Structure formats: C-alpha cells, structure tokens
Amino acid sequence: MTGHQAKTAAEALRPLNIRYSTTELTVLVANELWAAAEQLREQFQATTWISSAPADAESNEVQPIELAARFLKFSVSQLPAQPEGLAWEDLVRVLFKHFRETFLRGNDVHVAVESLAQPVRQVIINAYYSAQVLLAEPEQESKTPALFARVKDGSAGLFAVFGGQGNVEEYFDETQEVYDTYEPLVRDFAEKMSAALKRAARSPQAQTVCPKGLDIMTWLASSDARPDLQYLLSVPISLPIVGFTQLLHVLVLCKVTGYTPGELAALFKGATGHSQGIITSVVFASMTDIDSFYSLSEKALGMLFAIGMHAQLARPPTTTNPAILEDSLENAEGTPGPMLSISRLRQSDVEKHIEATNRHLPADRQIALSLINGPRSFVVTGPSQSLYGLNLSLRKLKAPPGLDQNRVPFSQRKLQFSTRFLPITAPFHSEYLAAAPEQAMQDIEANGWQLNASDMQIPVLSGDDGSDLREEKSLTRKLVDSLCVLPVDWTRATSIDQSVTHVVDFGPGGVSGIGGLTNRNKEGTGLRVVLAGALESSNADLSPKSALFDTRESSVVFSQNWQRDYAPRLVRCAGDNSLHIDTPMSRLLGKPPVMVAGMTPSTISAEFVSAVMRAGYHIELSGGGHFSEPMLRDKVDKILKLVDPGLGISINSIYINPFLWNIQYPAMKAMRREGIPMEGLCIGAGVPSFEVTNEIIESIREVGFRHIGLKPGSVSTIRLVIKIAQANPDFPIMLQWTGGRGGGHHSFEDFHQPILETYGAIRACKNIVLVAGSGFGGVDDTLPYLTGDWSLRFDCAPMPFDGILFGSRVMVAKEGGASDAVKEAIVAAAGIDDSEWEQTYQGPAGGIVTVLSELGEPIHKIATRGVMFWKELDDTVFSLPRDKRLPALLAKKQYIIDRLNADFQKPWFGRKANGKTADLEEMTYAEVAQRLLQVLYISHQSRWIDVTM
Numbered sequence: 001m002t003g004h005q006a007k008t009a010a011e012a013l014r015p016l017n018i019r020y021s022t023t024e025l026t027v028l029v030a031n032e033l034w035a036a037a038e039q040l041r042e043q044f045q046a047t048t049w050i051s052s053a054p055a056d057a058e059s060n061e062v063q064p065i066e067l068a069a070r071f072l073k074f075s076v077s078q079l080p081a082q083p084e085g086l087a088w089e090d091l092v093r094v095l096f097k098h099f100r101e102t103f104l105r106g107n108d109v110h111v112a113v114e115s116l117a118q119p120v121r122q123v124i125i126n127a128y129y130s131a132q133v134l135l136a137e138p139e140q141e142s143k144t145p146a147l148f149a150r151v152k153d154g155s156a157g158l159f160a161v162f163g164g165q166g167n168v169e170e171y172f173d174e175t176q177e178v179y180d181t182y183e184p185l186v187r188d189f190a191e192k193m194s195a196a197l198k199r200a201a202r203s204p205q206a207q208t209v210c211p212k213g214l215d216i217m218t219w220l221a222s223s224d225a226r227p228d229l230q231y232l233l234s235v236p237i238s239l240p241i242v243g244f245t246q247l248l249h250v251l252v253l254c255k256v257t258g259y260t261p262g263e264l265a266a267l268f269k270g271a272t273g274h275s276q277g278i279i280t281s282v283v284f285a286s287m288t289d290i291d292s293f294y295s296l297s298e299k300a301l302g303m304l305f306a307i308g309m310h311a312q313l314a315r316p317p318t319t320t321n322p323a324i325l326e327d328s329l330e331n332a333e334g335t336p337g338p339m340l341s342i343s344r345l346r347q348s349d350v351e352k353h354i355e356a357t358n359r360h361l362p363a364d365r366q367i368a369l370s371l372i373n374g375p376r377s378f379v380v381t382g383p384s385q386s387l388y389g390l391n392l393s394l395r396k397l398k399a400p401p402g403l404d405q406n407r408v409p410f411s412q413r414k415l416q417f418s419t420r421f422l423p424i425t426a427p428f429h430s431e432y433l434a435a436a437p438e439q440a441m442q443d444i445e446a447n448g449w450q451l452n453a454s455d456m457q458i459p460v461l462s463g464d465d466g467s468d469l470r471e472e473k474s475l476t477r478k479l480v481d482s483l484c485v486l487p488v489d490w491t492r493a494t495s496i497d498q499s500v501t502h503v504v505d506f507g508p509g510g511v512s513g514i515g516g517l518t519n520r521n522k523e524g525t526g527l528r529v530v531l532a533g534a535l536e537s538s539n540a541d542l543s544p545k546s547a548l549f550d551t552r553e554s555s556v557v558f559s560q561n562w563q564r565d566y567a568p569r570l571v572r573c574a575g576d577n578s579l580h581i582d583t584p585m586s587r588l589l590g591k592p593p594v595m596v597a598g599m600t601p602s603t604i605s606a607e608f609v610s611a612v613m614r615a616g617y618h619i620e621l622s623g624g625g626h627f628s629e630p631m632l633r634d635k636v637d638k639i640l641k642l643v644d645p646g647l648g649i650s651i652n653s654i655y656i657n658p659f660l661w662n663i664q665y666p667a668m669k670a671m672r673r674e675g676i677p678m679e680g681l682c683i684g685a686g687v688p689s690f691e692v693t694n695e696i697i698e699s700i701r702e703v704g705f706r707h708i709g710l711k712p713g714s715v716s717t718i719r720l721v722i723k724i725a726q727a728n729p730d731f732p733i734m735l736q737w738t739g740g741r742g743g744g745h746h747s748f749e750d751f752h753q754p755i756l757e758t759y760g761a762i763r764a765c766k767n768i769v770l771v772a773g774s775g776f777g778g779v780d781d782t783l784p785y786l787t788g789d790w791s792l793r794f795d796c797a798p799m800p801f802d803g804i805l806f807g808s809r810v811m812v813a814k815e816g817g818a819s820d821a822v823k824e825a826i827v828a829a830a831g832i833d834d835s836e837w838e839q840t841y842q843g844p845a846g847g848i849v850t851v852l853s854e855l856g857e858p859i860h861k862i863a864t865r866g867v868m869f870w871k872e873l874d875d876t877v878f879s880l881p882r883d884k885r886l887p888a889l890l891a892k893k894q895y896i897i898d899r900l901n902a903d904f905q906k907p908w909f910g911r912k913a914n915g916k917t918a919d920l921e922e923m924t925y926a927e928v929a930q931r932l933l934q935v936l937y938i939s940h941q942s943r944w945i946d947v948t949m
Contacts, residue, residue: 073127108549133184157500163514164275185255239308261287270459286455302449310439311426336384338427344417370429371488375795381430433484466492507533524797526561563798585803593803598652600624610642611815623653629667648679682709707732713747725765741837742774743808773805865903
C-alpha cells in the first residue's frame with residue numbers, strides 16, 4: 001500500500017467513543033458502518049447494560065475490557081432485530097476484531113480476565129464467545145496452549161480426574177456458573193442432555209423418587225423454578241447433574257482449544273474418577289468426535305440416573321431424630337446421613353473405632369470403611385444413627401477449637417481431626433446397596449445406556465484398585481458396582497505413570513473438589529493440579545482453568561518434587577576433582593551438611609569449636625558463659641587464631657535471656673563492622689516475635705551477616721519462621737528442628753508430625769535451609785533424613801532435610817572439654833527407641849530423665865543422683881504455686897541440704913569452720929572467705945573455676 005492509499009484508508013475510519021463514568025473506549029469504524037455504529041452506541045448507553053455492570057467495588061469504575069465486552073454482547077443481542085440493509089454483522093465483526101487485538105494480544109480470553117473479579121470474568125467470557133459463535137469465527141490464529149505444546153514435545157504429561165458426590169451442598173451453583181459463562185458454546189449440548197434426563201425421570205418408577213421431575217434447562221433459566229436444596233441433593237437428581245456439569249467442562253475445553261473430543265483425549269495418558277466420576281472418565285476416554293461425545297454423554301447420564309434412582313429405592317432416606325440433628329449441627333458435623341467423612345486420623349485408628357462401634361450394633365446396623373481418600377482421609381458408610389454413635393465416641397478424643405497444647409507431651413494431647421456428614425442421601429460403596437446394581441442394570445440395558453471397554457482410547461484406572469478398565473469384560477456392570485458396592489481407594493486409583501506432570505480436574509467443587517484432595521495426596525511428587533472447572537483458585541498449588549489456554553511458555557508451572565529438588569547429590573569439583581555432598585545447606589555454608597549445634601558448656605570452648613572448624617564442619621559458638629563483651633571478643637580472637645584464614649564464626653545466643661543478649665547482640669554486630677568474620681547468628685530457646693526477628697535480620701544483614709538460625713519448638717512457631725522467611729526472601733534462614741526427643745533442651749513435640757504438617761509450606765520458601773537434630777549419631781539413623789526416606793512410612797512423599805545437627809553425640813569427642821567420667825556416663829546411657837522418649841517425663845528411661853531448666857523449659861539429663869534429686873524437687877516443690885514453694889522448701893530444709901551435699905555438683909554453701917552446715921548469717925567473715933576458696937578454687941588442678949576469679 002502506498003502512502004496515499006494508507007492515508008485514504010485511515011481517513012475512511014472514524015473513532016467511535018463509548019463512555020461510562022471515567023472509562024472511555026474508542027473503536028475505529030469504517031465510514032459506511034458509522035451510522036449503524038452510532039445508533040448501536042446510543043441504544044447501548046440508553047439501556048441498563050452499563051448500569052448493571054459489576055463495577056470495581058472501590059473505585060466504582062468499569063474496566064475498559066469489561067466495557068468493550070458489554071458493548072460487544074449488546075451488539076450481538078441486537079443483531080436479530082435489525083432490518084436487512086444495515087451491515088450489522090460487519091459491525092459486530094469490527095468490534096470483535098477490536099476486542100481481540102486490544103485485549104487478548106494473541107493470547108486467550110481466559111488469560112486476559114484472570115486478574116478480574118469472578119462476575120466480571122463471566123460477563124467478558126460470555127460476550128466473547130457469543131460474538132465468536134455468531135460470526136462463526138475460528139479461535140484466533142494463535143499458538144497452541146503452552147501446556148499442550150509441552151505435552152506434544154514430551155516435556156509434560158496429562159492425566160484427567162473426575163470427582164464424585166458430597167464435597168459441597170450447593171453443587172448446582174457450579175452448573176449454573178459454567179452454563180451462564182459458556183452458554184454460546186454449550187447450549188445445544190445442554191438442551192439435548194436435559195431433554196434426555198427429563199424423559200428418563202418421567203417413568204412411573206422414577207416419579208416415586210423424582211416427584212418434581214428433572215428439568216435442568218428450566219432450572220438454569222430461572223432460579224425461582226429451581227427446586228429446594230434437599231430435592232437437589234437426592235441422589236437420583238444429584239448424580240446426573242454432577243455428571244452433566246463435568247461433561248460441560250470437557251465440552252468447553254474442546255470448544256475453546258479447537259480440539260475435537262478425540263484429539264483432546266489423546267493428549268492425556270489416562271483418566272480416573274472418584275465414585276460417580278468413574279463413569280464420566282470412561283466417556284472422556286472413549287470420545288472421538290462431537291457426535292460420539294453427545295452419544296456417550298447421554299448414555300453416561302442415563303446410567304447415573306438409573307444408579308441414583310435404584311440406590312434411593314433400595315435405601316430410602318429416614319427422618320433424623322431432632323435431638324441428634326441439633327447435636328450434630330451444634331458440633332459443626334453437618335446433617336446426619338449415611339456417609340461420614342473423617343479427616344486427619346490414620347486408617348488404623350479409624351478402623352479401631354469402627355470395630356468398637358460395631359460391637360454395640362446389630363448386624364443390620366453395622367458401619368464400614370467405604371472410601372480411602374488419602375493417608376488421613378476416609379469415609380465411613382452405614383445407617384445415620386450408627387454413624388452418629390461413631391461420631392460421639394470420636395468426639396471425646398477431639399481437641400476443641402483453639403486449645404493450646406504446645407506444652408502437653410505429644411502422646412497425651414487430644415487429637416486434632418474433623419468429622420462431617422456428607423450431603424448425600426444413599427449409602428454408596430457399601431453392602432447396603434447390594435440389591436441396587438441388578439435393578440439398575442435392567443434399566444440401563446432396556447434404554448441402551450451401556451458403555452463399552454473396547455471404545456476407550458486411553459487407560460481409565462478403576463476407583464477401587466487402580467486396574468485398567470479396558471480389561472473389563474462387563475464394563476457397565478463394573479461401573480455400576482463401583483458406585484453401589486465397591487470401595488474407593490483414591491491412592492490406588494491415582495497410582496499414575498511418572499511421566500505425568502499435570503492432573504486436570506474436571507470438577508465438581510473447584511478448589512474444594514477432587515483436585516484439591518489429589519494435590520494433598522501427591523504433594524511433593526512433582527504433580528501439578530489444574531482446575532478445568534474453576535476460573536479462579538484461592539490455592540496457590542492449584543492452577544485455574546486459564547492454565548489450559550495460556551500460550552505463554554512461562555505460564556506452564558511444574559510442582560516441586562521434593563526428592564528431586566532437595567535430596568543430596570554427589571558433585572565433583574572441577575578444580576581438584578574432589579567429591580562432595582550437595583544440599584541447600586552445603587551450598588549456603590560451603591561445608592558438608594552436618595553441623596554441631598550451640599551447647600553450653602560444650603561449644604564455649606575455643607579449642608573444641610576450632611577443632612570442629614578445622615575438620616571442615618559448621619559449628620555454633622555458644623553465647624552461654626560469655627558474660628561481657630571482652631569475654632566474647634577474647635573467645636572469638638582465640639578461635640580465629642586456631643583456624644585457617646577465611647573461616648567465619650557463627651554464634652548461638654538466647655534472646656529470652658536479656659542480660660546475655662544485650663551484651664552479645666551489640667558486640668557481635670560491632671565485631672562484624674570491624675571486619676571480624678562473624679557470619680551467622682542462631683537464636684536459641686525459642687523464636688522471637690515476627691517484628692523482633694525482622695528487626696534482627698535487617699540489622700545483621702546490614703552489617704554483613706550471611707544467615708540466621710531459628711529453632712522453633714512447635715507447629716505454630718514453625719509457621720512463624722515461615723512467615724519470617726516470606727518477609728525476608730533474600731536472607732537465608734536455617735530452620736533447626738529438634739522436636740522433643742533431642743538431648744538437652746527439648747520441646748513437647750513429636751519429631752515427625754510437625755514436619756509432616758508443614759514441610760510443603762517450608763519448601764515453598766526458597767530461603768529456608770531445613771536442618772534436623774534429635775538424637776542422631778550414625779549412618780543408619782541419619783541417612784534416611786537426608787534422603788527423605790523417613791517420611792515414606794507415614795504415606796508421604798520423601799521429605800529430605802538439608803542437613804543434620806549433632807549435639808550430645810559430639811560431647812564424647814576427644815577434643816570435647818567434658819571430663820572422661822562425664823564422657824563415660826554419656827556412653828553408658830543405654831537410651832531408648834525414638835517412640836518411647838516421652839517416658840523420660842515420668843522418670844529415668846534408658847538412663848535419661850526430663851527436668852525443667854532455669855528457663856522453665858524441659859531438658860534431658862543423664863539420670864545421675866544429682867539430676868534425680870532435681871527431678872524430685874521439680875515434682876514436689878517447683879510444681880507448686882509460687883506462694884507455696886518457700887514453705888515447702890523450709891519444711892524439708894535439712895533433707896535438701898543433705899541431698900545437695902551428698903548428690904549434687906553444687907553443695908550447700910553455708911558451713912562453719914568445724915564442718916557443720918549453717919545459714920550464711922550464722923557464718924563469720926573468715927568462714928565465708930574460707931568457704932569461697934573451697935567451692936571456687938580447684939586445688940588439685942591449681943585453678944579457679946572461672947577466669948574472672
């Protein structure tokens with residue numbers, strides 16, 4: 001085109017301005033379309049199309065993309081009413097092209113709206129596809145969605161999952177949402193499926209359980225026409241509508257991407273379904289073109305209706321005792337029904353309580369485990385009153401909301417779990433529906449609703465055992481049995497190929513559906529869940545629908561595989577060909593992933609600290625025992641003279657000891673400013689508040705510290721460390737976890753459970769280095785924690801630690817300052833199994849006992865005579881209210897003095913010259929001076945007990 005021609009073309013276009021409040025939209029329209037465009041704009045601005053816009057709540061403004069979409073939708077709606085001769089369709093085409101070029105920019109409409117509010121998204125998507133369908137426009141020539149491109153080049157793998165009943169009561173809201181959003185794409189399908197189900201519900205037998213019929217299109221058209229919630233929850237209604245919703249999600253994916261049903265299914269390595277979802281997963285695996293999709297969908301919905309009808313006929317709902325109903329609702333357990341969900345208990349515990357409950361029930365009222373949703377997620381099926389009895393027994397074990405159990409030994413705590421009756425009206429997956437399959441099969445065969453294994457193009461894994469349903473000789477009967485009588489084992493159903501990287505969840509339930517459950521089960525295995533039925537996701541681990549359409553390569557998100565990302569590797573240095581263990585801890589410190597923790601008095605010694613450093617390992621200089629800045633400076637200077645240049649010092653200081661902290665914290669920063677290589681700070685004995693720790697990090701980072709160590713003692717303080725790490729993403733934090741079984745100070749926690757609960761959140765913070773400590777000492781007990789294999793026995797993905805922390809283990813080292821007698825006592829302590837460490841609260845166990853330290857915290861000690869006397873005082877004196885302790889001490893004064901002198905390392909000070917015990921006020925000055933010499937000077941070593949003496 002010449003310059004003159006371009007100018008002429010530009011002059012042939014006129015700007016059409018559409019305004020709402022301060023939002024203005026300009027579309028260039030050809031002169032010959034100007035009259036129609038102007039007329040359309042005036043009509044649009046005179047209607048309620050704008051005033052009904054769900055504007056931004058804060059600014060009361062409409063986004064330009066929404067204004068454009070509403071104008072586009074209005075233009076589409078007006079087309080049928082326009083007289084011939086007006087180029088109305090050409091105008092719609094101009095508006096559609098403008099929308100694409102201005103807002104989509106070569107990507108998909110779902111991506112363009114992903115940051116907008118949910119109602120606005122629906123308006124825009126509906127408008128876009130209304131115009132596209134009207135104009136018969138193909139999806140714009142854009143690149144293949146990035147995720148599908150990855151599938152085609154082999155760097156990603158897809159697997160489809162379809163959910164079942166019971167996760168939400170208002171399931172029809174999802175049906176309404178997907179239909180309202182994509183009505184231009186799915187209306188024909190919805191009308192045909194609705195008509196088929198309406199016919200099925202007209203039979204005399206069906207009318208006994210469906211007295212209000214089954215008319216999806218009528219219910220979608222008017223919320224007033226929709227029946228009550230209880231009717232919608234009845235299984236003859238809910239089963240087919242949930243299946244219908246899932247099939248809508250599949251159809252939308254086909255229509256939006258432009259793939260035929262067969263092409264779409266071929267992108268997946270397999271599929272499975274949870275409970276009723278197994279039937280829609282067979283449709284997904286069998287579809288080839290749009291006609292087969294319609295035909296298979298009608299059969300599947302008919303099958304679901306037949307199963308629901310005969311399940312309800314076999315076990316009609318019963319009226320719940322009002323007292324039971326009220327009690328269940330008051331305890332947030334839902335309306336009693338035939339299926340009870342139990343979360344956060346182990347299977348063995350659930351089975352134990354089922355067995356105990358059944359001992360009190362007749363044979364026809366028994367309950368059974370019917371669904372294994374995950375390692376700690378189950379459903380029990382049976383009569384509602386029997387399940388209520390199970391609930392009552394479980395309730396006695398449950399911790400009430402908000403109960404603080406941080407200072408209760410782990411094994412003595414009330415359990416934290418939840419139980420909830422599912423909103424479902426039939427006891428699926430149990431023998432209570434044993435008669436239903438035969439009756440359902442008669443209807444299915446009479447109506448030609450059978451599905452065939454030979455039609456499946458990809459594997460479908462059975463919900464009960466994970467077997468390939470393509471091998472089934474009677475697929476339809478297997479599907480019917482799968483809902484009625486066979487159990488569900490979701491862990492086996494999702495035992496999928498390692499090449500699968502993304503699981504696509506076709507609903508229902510959004511983030512609360514089967515995708516969320518699958519994500520929890522597969523966390524840390526590298527599987528990413530994409531919600532094909534949700535425009536938004538409140539869970540960062542679950543991708544919304546837009547991830548299936550986004551063409552940007554950067555949009556493809558892969559989930560962490562903890563073993564791949566964090567397990568130790570062997571690396572060889574190019575310079576000297578040496579072999580090293582590589583973990584996040586070794587990369588941070590430049591040393592092996594094994595360290596010695598700060599301990600008083602063990603790591604006060606300059607000789608011991610320097611020996612560990614010379615050996616090439618990380619160690620913390622203990623702040624305990626350094627009562628002045630000169631003492632600390634002198635110790636640091638001694639250590640640096642004993643090690644090679646270039647090595648830095650980390651110090652362990654206790655924030656809750658204000659006397660020492662106020663000396664050591666300013667001193668270590670001052671030394672760093674002076675160029676002394678202070679590299680790290682570990683805060684012992686608990687984690688300071690969020691605000692205080694942030695201030696500490698900011699302050700030490702400013703002077704050049706490289707990392708901070710924090711030692712949480714509970715789940716709540718682990719989460720506090722995570723919050724601190726999120727606030728300081730560029731500063732390394734060594735999270736040192738020791739639980740309750742470690743030597744020295746210890747928490748009340750089990751070692752494993754808090755990490756199992758928080759590991760995923762810890763690994764979401766790239767700046768956290770996770771270090772384990774608690775009685776480690778050899779290869780056999782240490783290696784599983786570095787590789788992550790320790791968590792496998794808890795039915796979790798491998799959870800590697802980045803390093804191991806040694807404490808008591810190194811006290812017996814040759815360079816350690818403890819006497820040989822102390823080292824021999826440590827070695828002689830028999831110890832006990834990890835699972836039995838809580839016995840130390842009651843008394844000696846394996847030669848160890850727990851007492852309370854001067855900080856008021858539990859501490860493990862070797863059960864010597866002196867420590868057992870300490871334990872006795874804990875139990876008989878220090879456990880009393882503060883105002884009763886002095887009278888108790890005075891009542892046993894002579895006994896306590898005798899025990900101190902006989903058994904404790906610090907004897908009673910008061911003593912007369914003749915050797916008799918006395919109080920201080922009974923001694924002369926000479927006797928006090930003589931006694932000071934006796935207790936402060938070690939004559940056989942010719943030294944004072946402290947350098948300050």
